[in-house]
Amino acid sequence: MPKLSQSARVKRLCLLFLALCLPLASVRAQSDxxxxxxxQVLQSADDAQVQLDILKGMADGLxxxxxxxxxxxxxxxxxxxxxxxxxQxxxxxxxLSLVFGSASxxxxxxxxxxDPKAPTAQRLAALEALVAAKDASLAEPLRQLLKEPALRGAALxxxxxxxDAKTPPAILELLATLTAAEKRDALGTLASRLSFARPLVTALVAGKLAAKDLPADLVRQLRNYQQADLNAALDKHWGAARESTADKKAEMxxxxxxxxxxxxxxxxLGKGRAVFAKTCGQCHQLYGVGGKVGPDITGSNRADLDYLLHNILDPNAEIPNDYxxxxxxxxxxxxxxxIMARQDATAVTIVTPNESLTIARTDIAKLKQSELSMMPEGLLQALPEDEVRNLIAYLRGKEQVPLK
Ligand code: HEC
Structure with missing residues (x-):
């Protein structure tokens, strides 16, 4: 009976769309x-696009x-x-099965x-899902994956x-061989726990990590642990924190x-671009390249030296709330x-210079907005003079130049 089956199909489709529009919104409002x-809708949906939309909504909400x-x-x-x-x-x-605790x-x-023969995109998706699911025995495989360039950043x-105490030595051993982006991921991970921060600062003190390679935002994160010995080592080997307005004026x-x-x-300028990539680019876009933690500065008033120095040396002078x-x-x-990208009753999403992280509220011990800009102070502090000169010249330029 082709007629009936067709009308049945149309009816099912209509129901489907109704069902789709209503609950998707509520999934986003994260109600289980x-x-x-x-x-139920998935049970009767045969169209791959409809299936995808529903699955994405569910994955997003969870x-x-x-x-x-x-x-x-x-x-x-x-x-x-x-x-x-x-x-897909x-x-x-x-x-989703993983979120629902499926062992298989x-x-x-x-x-x-x-599986080294599986497509990289698939392996990366598996890596992210397993980390999100907190697969308890993943640390060792992740350290093994540091050997594979295509997965190294995600593994870091x-x-x-x-x-896991074996992680800092495994990362520090590789440090000198990493690309700039991988180095940021490596240092970001080493700054992410007090137990990792100690070996990191020890490497700085021992000269295995150059002060100018340790980003200012991570130094701030390290100081946040409020450990007297770590702070003293950072003061000595990276530079003391300058907080007062008088200091800022003198610095300007x-x-x-x-x-x-x-x-x-x-x-x-080409070398200046390299300094920008290392020191600013993880947070700012300039000429369409860079991160999204801070505003795109392509259209800013950057030809003006006062504007630049003021914003770089005193980022906390005025801070839009979102930042x-x-x-x-x-x-x-x-x-x-x-910076906070999204928050609801079950989870919060924080964007760091390395990645966007969604953390379930049930996993959070403490969450607090600070008075400080996400843009750290002391960005120029660890840079040699010629790097500062090149950076400022590049920032004041009108167009992109080839990277050196
Ligand atoms: C860890 C992230 C981060 C890094 C690294 C960083 N910034 Fe920022 N920057 C921000 C954020 C967030 C803001 C917006 C809040 C504020 O003004 O403090 C900002 C603001 C600015 C502004 C003002 C933009 C405006 O809209 O007026 C300028 C200019 C700027 N940054 C330049 C730089 C330069 C140059 C560097 C490198 C030397 C740098 N930033 C490094 C996060 C960062």
């Missing part, structure tokens, strides 16, 4: 009550959470969609992660989730004088500093 309805009770009917849906021809559908189903999904994901970031004048006097060499630093401590002693 919507999950069974979505699973981000940062784990051990959530599986909604009624999930196992049947997971079995059905596990056979989908659409790779399969991936999301697995990811965990085993499958681990297999994918460690993922290791921050595990308080000092840099102005430095920039006014002719250097031994002419400024090199104040949030400090989050997890119950397992990880510290995260960044």
């Amino acid at each position: 009550d919507a999950l069974p309805i979505l699973v 981000k940062g959470r784990r051990g959530v009770k599986a909604p009624v009917g999930w196992d049947a849906v997971a079995t059905k969609l596990g056979q989908s021809g659409n790779a 559908v399969k991936e999301l189903v697995q990811q 999904a965990l085993a499958d994901m681990r297999k994918q992660l460690l 970031r993922g290791l921050a989730a595990y308080d 004048e000092r840099y102005k004088a430095l920039l006014a006097k002719a250097g031994a060499q002419k400024e090199d 104040r630093t949030w400090n989050l401590d997890t119950k397992d002693d990880r510290s995260i500093s960044g």
